[in-house]
Amino acid sequence: MNMKTKLTRLITPLALTVAISVPALAHAGSITVKGSDTMVILAQKWAEVYMGKQPETKIQVTGGGTGTGFAALQNRTTDLCNASRKIKAAEQGKCIEAFGARPTEYKVALDGLSVYLHADNPVKELSLEQLESIFTGKIKNWKEVGGPDAAITVYSRENSSGTYEFFKEHVLKGKDFMASAETKPGTAAVLQAVAKDKGGIGYGGAAYGAGAKHLSVKKDGSSPAVEPTEESVVNGSYPISRHLFIYVNPKLDQGETAAFLKWIRSDEGQKLVQEVGYYPLPQNLRAK
C-alpha cells in the first residue's frame, strides 16, 4: 500500500521531479528544496537559472506536496520548503519542537485561481456568492444562474492540494464541497474534465487555460466582473488570488541560502515567475 502511494506520486507528472545535478565542486554549497507540487516547475526554473549564474552552488528540487515539505523542514532533510498555502499552527509547533524557532516565511510569487467552464457554456460571469452556492451544491442547474437548462457537474481538486484548501476557505467560506464533487489529482486533470463536460465547472491556476473558458468573477452582486489577467491578479482587483511561499529554518537562512532567497525575490527572479505561468510579486514585496 505504501508502495502504491509512492507509485501514484510517481505518476503524477508534477511529482515526477528529477534532482538537478551539476558537477560538485570540493567547496560547493548545496541547497535542497522540497514541497508543493504546484511550485515544482517554478522552483526548478529558479534553480536552473541560478545555478547557471552561480556554478559553485548546487540546488536540488523535489516535490511531494506542501505537507511533505514541512515534514522535511522539521527533520532538517531540506533547507527550503515550497508551500502553496500558509503554514498551519500544528506544523509551526512541530518546527519549534524540532529547531526551537518559527520558520521564516517568504512570499515568492502570486497565483490567480480561475473558474473554468465548458467552452460552449453561455454563462460569462458569476459572483463569489453564486460560486459558493454552486460548489456547495445549493445551485444544481445552470438555468438558476442564467445559463441553459442543464445539470451542473462540479469538479474539484484532491483535498491534499493547497488549491483545494484555498478555494474552500476563500470562495466557500469554509463550507464543505458538495459530496458528489468529482475530485481530480491535478489542475490539468480538472481542466481536461471540464473541457469534455458541457455542464462542468472547475477551478485551478489562471495560468493553465487551453480547452476551457475562464469565468469573470464579481466580488459581490453589485461590483463589476473581473477577468483573471496578469494585471487584475497583481493589482488585487481579481478576487481569487493567493501567494506562494517559501519557508526556511531561520538558523539556516544565511550564506548561499539567503542569497538564493534574495535573488528569487529580486526583479530577475520574478521575471522567471511569469515565464512559468504564475504572477510576479508587486514591487513593494520584492527584495531590493
Added chain:
Amino acid sequence: MSEHSQTGKRPIGWMGIHRGHKARPLEWLAEKFIFLVSLSAILVIFLIFLFVAREALPLFLGRMDSALVKPVIPPGDMDKHTPEELRQYLGLDAAKFKAMDRETLQLLMEVKVEAQNEIPENFRNDKDARINTTQWRYLVLPHQWTGYDQPEYIWQPVGQIHKYNIVPLFVGSLKTTLIGLLFAVPLAVGAAIYVSQLARPRVREILKPTIELLSGIPSVVIGFFALLVMATAFQHVFGYETRLNAFVAGIALGFAIIPIVFSISEDALTSVPRSYTQAALALGASRWQTAWQVVLPAALPGVFAAVILGFGRAMGETMIVLMVCSASVMSWSIFDSARSITTTIAAEMAEAVSGGHHYRILFMLGVLLFAVAFASNMIADVVMHRLKHRLEGKR
C-alpha cells in the same frame, strides 16, 4: 549404518547438520539460504503490518483530539500549572519536554493561542467546533453537521471541522469491487471452462497465454483508457448524468481481475482428474454436459478461491479507481461516483500533517484494508486446501 537401518531412523541432528553438511555441504548451504529468504519475507510483512498498526494506534486508543476549539492556557500563566499539565497540554513526550528550555515552551504555547485566534468567528460558535471527530461514532455513524438538512455520512477531512466518516469510502470500495466481480467472474470462468474443457489444443495454446497477458497491462494504462474512452462511450450508451462513475471504474477493475480469476479457475478445472471426464463421456454425456455438470462442480472450491483472490485484488487496486472517479458520495447507485479506500490513502497521504489526526485516520484505513485482504486471502487458502483434499478423495 546397520544400527540405523534396524531402527528405521537416519542420523538427523540439529537443523540437519549431521546429515547434510558432511555429505553435501553446498546443498545444505543452499537449503539454509532459501530458508532465511522465506523467513525474511514473513518478517518484512510482519514489520510492515506492525508499522501501519503503530501509526494508527493512538486513534484506536482514542488519544487523538480533532476538536476545532480547545481550551488554551495563556503563555503568561505558564507558572500556574505543573510541568506535567503543561506537557500534556502541549502533547509532548517526557524526553522531548525535558530537553526543551523555557523559551521554546513559551513559543509553543504562543502558537497554540494563535491557532485558536485564527479560527473564523462563525466557526468558533459552531455547535460542531468542540466535537472530537475522531471518535468512533463520528467515524461510522451519520451526524447532522452545521449546514446540512439531515444526518449524513460525510468524508471532508480538510477544513475547519474535520469530517472523517469512513462509511462512504467503504461503500465506494465495495461498490466498484462488486461491479468489477459481476463483470469479470462470468467472463473469466466462462473462458476458463472453454479453454480447459472445450477448446481444441491449438486454440487453447493461443488463448491461455493471451488472456494471461492481460495481467501485464499496468493498471494506470487501464485507468487512462477508462477515463478517456470507456467513460464517454458508456455515457452515450446508457445516457446517465455523471460521466465518471462507479460503473465505469468497476468495469475497468474487471479488466484487471479477469486474468487472475481466469488463470486460477483454469488451473482448478484442469486439475480435475481425467477419470471424471472419461466416466461422464462414457455414460453418454455431451462435452458441454460434462464440463458444466461434472467438471465445474468438482472444481468449484478452486473457482471460488479464484473469485476471492480477485476480490482481494479489486479491493486493493488503487490507480484505476483513482483515475476514474473519486467523489466521496454516500450512494449505492452504480451510476453515481465513488471513492475507494485505497484512492483516499494514495491521494491524501502526501499532504496530511505527519502524526496528526488525518494522518492517523489514513493509517487506520490501511489497517482495515490489511484486515480485509488478510481475511479474503485466508478464505481463499482454506478453500484451496478443501479442493486439494476433495480431489485426492481424503474427505
